[in-house]
Amino acid sequence: MKEEFYKTLSSPILWGVLVLAALLPFALSSYYLHIVTLALIYVALASSWNIVGGMAGQVSLAHSLFIGIGAMLSSALLLKLGINMWLGLLISAAISGVLGALIAWIDFRFRLGHLSFVLITLAFAEMGAIVVEGWDFLGGASGLLLPKDTGDFLAFQFGGGSGAFWVMLTLATVCVLASVAILNAPLGFYLRTIRDNENAAQAIGVNVLRYKIAAMVISAVLASIVGTAYVRYLTFADPYLLISPVITIEIVLFATVGGLGRAYGPALGALLLVPLGEVLRGQLGSTLPGLHYFIYGVVVIAVILATPSGLLPLLERQWARWRRPEPTNAGPDAN
Amino acid sequence: MIELYQALAQGLLIGSTYGLLALGMGLVYGVSGVVNFSHGDFISLGMFMCLALYSALSLDPYVSVIITVPVMTVIGALVYRFLIRPMVGHQFLMVVQLTLGLSLVLQNGILMVFGGQPARTPSVVESKLFILGDVVLRAPHVIAFVISFALAIGLYVMLRSTDFGRSIRAVHQNAHAAALMGIDVGRVQVLTFAMGIGILALAAALLLPGTPIQPTQGLRYTVITLLVVVLGGMTNFVGIMLGGLVIGLAEAFGTIYLQPPLGPLLPYLIFVAIMLFRPQGLTWSSSR
Numbered sequence: 001m002k003e004e005f006y007k008t009l010s011s012p013i014l015w016g017v018l019v020l021a022a023l024l025p026f027a028l029s030s031y032y033l034h035i036v037t038l039a040l041i042y043v044a045l046a047s048s049w050n051i052v053g054g055m056a057g058q059v060s061l062a063h064s065l066f067i068g069i070g071a072m073l074s075s076a077l078l079l080k081l082g083i084n085m086w087l088g089l090l091i092s093a094a095i096s097g098v099l100g101a102l103i104a105w106i107d108f109r110f111r112l113g114h115l116s117f118v119l120i121t122l123a124f125a126e127m128g129a130i131v132v133e134g135w136d137f138l139g140g141a142s143g144l145l146l147p148k149d150t151g152d153f154l155a156f157q158f159g160g161g162s163g164a165f166w167v168m169l170t171l172a173t174v175c176v177l178a179s180v181a182i183l184n185a186p187l188g189f190y191l192r193t194i195r196d197n198e199n200a201a202q203a204i205g206v207n208v209l210r211y212k213i214a215a216m217v218i219s220a221v222l223a224s225i226v227g228t229a230y231v232r233y234l235t236f237a238d239p240y241l242l243i244s245p246v247i248t249i250e251i252v253l254f255a256t257v258g259g260l261g262r263a264y265g266p267a268l269g270a271l272l273l274v275p276l277g278e279v280l281r282g283q284l285g286s287t288l289p290g291l292h293y294f295i296y297g298v299v300v301i302a303v304i305l306a307t308p309s310g311l312l313p314l315l316e317r318q319w320a321r322w323r324r325p326e327p328t329n330a331g332p333d334a335n
Numbered sequence: 336m337i338e339l340y341q342a343l344a345q346g347l348l349i350g351s352t353y354g355l356l357a358l359g360m361g362l363v364y365g366v367s368g369v370v371n372f373s374h375g376d377f378i379s380l381g382m383f384m385c386l387a388l389y390s391a392l393s394l395d396p397y398v399s400v401i402i403t404v405p406v407m408t409v410i411g412a413l414v415y416r417f418l419i420r421p422m423v424g425h426q427f428l429m430v431v432q433l434t435l436g437l438s439l440v441l442q443n444g445i446l447m448v449f450g451g452q453p454a455r456t457p458s459v460v461e462s463k464l465f466i467l468g469d470v471v472l473r474a475p476h477v478i479a480f481v482i483s484f485a486l487a488i489g490l491y492v493m494l495r496s497t498d499f500g501r502s503i504r505a506v507h508q509n510a511h512a513a514a515l516m517g518i519d520v521g522r523v524q525v526l527t528f529a530m531g532i533g534i535l536a537l538a539a540a541l542l543l544p545g546t547p548i549q550p551t552q553g554l555r556y557t558v559i560t561l562l563v564v565v566l567g568g569m570t571n572f573v574g575i576m577l578g579g580l581v582i583g584l585a586e587a588f589g590t591i592y593l594q595p596p597l598g599p600l601l602p603y604l605i606f607v608a609i610m611l612f613r614p615q616g617l618t619w620s621s622s623r
Contacts, residue, residue, distance in 0.1 A: 059431060106611070115370055115427070116565060118370075119565055120607070122558055123603050126555075126558050130603075131596045133596070249439070253432065253436060256432045289446055289447070289451055290443030290444075290445075290446030290451075290550070291443070291447060293443040294447060297438070297440035297443065298436075300432070300433075301436045301440065304429060305421055305422070305433075308422075308426075
């Protein structure tokens with residue numbers, strides 16, 4: 001089982017792609033570098049969401065809370081209390097993890113079912129947004145402006161531009177590799193049995209609570225860390241962007257379009273949709289605000305209606321057909 | 336004490352409209368198991384249609400419903416027929432994601448047409464007040480209260496004593512058995528969804544006078560509606576109206592008695608507390 005992960009880790013394709021990607025700052029103008037950096041941020045966020053939302057089938061709408069804690073709390077700690085942002089990152093990641101465990105526990109303790117889980121997480125997300133908008137320590141409605149990024153690594157600064165790009169490339173890689181690792185580890189199998197049939201999973205002795213909490217905590221901590229890096233890149237902690245449930249909805253939609261529960265699905269969705277959105281915003285944002293979200297919505301509806309399991313499985317089927325042009329008879333394992 | 340009465344009155348008046356918003360969602364959930372995460376954006380759509388009618392023809396929101404309710408009902412039928420029905424029977428979560436996508440489309444469609452500036456739609460009754468002793472009630476809230484409860488009672492009677500109502504209840508209890516009895520389940524589901532969206536057009540007009548509106552407000556209405564529906568026990572009529580009143584009261588008390596950020600949190604805190612002790616909702620229903 002684990003071999004699959006080590007095979008991925010030692011794959012020349014992976015390292016080739018990473019090295020080529022790492023060279024991008026030398027080839028791209030700052031505008032396109034910004035788009036790629038944003039895409040990587042959303043690759044990381046969608047992949048981390050997928051651990052709980054896709055693999056365990058628990059559609060969490062609470063991820064804006066974790067991203068928001070990572071972004072707003074670490075900024076507030078730096079600006080109001082002078083706490084180094086590396087330490088702020090750890091503090092906010094720990095708080096996000098605890099909150100994630102709490103939400104997973106509430107869900108399990110009361111056997112809330114799918115709908116109520118979506119709702120409980122949405123309620124937590126809304127509460128987070130209200131607290132941030134109403135509490136001046138966290139920036140209130142006007143947000144927090146971080147000091148200029150001078151590239152001081154010890155102060156969690158990466159110099160913007162290419163430095164930020166490399167950080168995001170690292171984070172995106174970590175999140176995708178974490179997904180591959182989990183999918184190939186016992187945890188991944190347990191999560192899938194929980195997704196497919198929770199009662200059956202419990203009946204065969206899977207410790208449902210433990211694995212649900214594990215998935216939620218890993219997912220929350222990763223999202224929180226990405227949140228801190230995101231706000232450092234933006235240099236402005238904007239509550240309407242970073243802790244609004246809309247950011248979670250975007251992430252959920254990227255993951256759905258790419259392919260839920262797959263290791264590379266959410267990354268594919270984010271890599272396709274974020275640049276599309278950014279280019280549309282760049283071209284038409286001033287004349288038609290909202291157009292890029294409108295198009296996200298249309299794409300998502302079209303993909304869900306056409307191929308509910310997402311684009312990645314569709315591509316895989318096409319690839320398999322291309323490699324084997326003869327249609328194979330349905331065997332016992334094909335369905 | 337005056338504050339207490341004021342909060343009570345205001346909470347009950349607004350809460351009744353929340354109950355009305357949630358009845359449509361509860362009905363739809365009952366007959367097709369669909370939870371519509373674009374619910375709040377349909378409310379937005381209703382409100383902005385009133386705004387457009389006001390700008391074009393200076394129609395009062397209360398008059399606009401003659402146009403908005405039929406239009407929204409037709410939109411609801413089309414949305415169900417072409418977007419949601421293909422997904423019924425698929426995994427529950429795919430419908431959630433589909434309606435989240437629809438929410439983005441509606442919200443940003445409105446933004447593209449009307450721009451992002453907050454807008455208001457005036458009404459003749461907007462500044463009228465009812466004064467009961469020390470308690471001051473705004474006329475739009477009183478009108479919303481009366482119409483919401485009248486409509487809730489009307490729906491209840493409709494469910495109990497008309498053929499359509501009986502077929503809705505039959506499909507809710509057991510869609511297979513209902514189909515065997517000759518009920519066109521698909522038709523009942525389309526009509527219920529269309530009706531649920533049509534009610535929203537009315538609720539939108541009731542909420543509108545004096546309220547600033549923004550294209551991005553939809554999600555908050557969705558969340559409020561969901562809180563109410565889950566508190567009420569999903570498909571229980573009385574429970575849903577009760578849930579609406581609880582959320583309305585929590586909102587009013589939070590605004591009057593607590594400082595931000597705590598005030599607006601109150602409905603959510605009460606919701607989480609109730610869910611912790613009564614995960615099945617306020618009433619007996621065991622639906623999840």
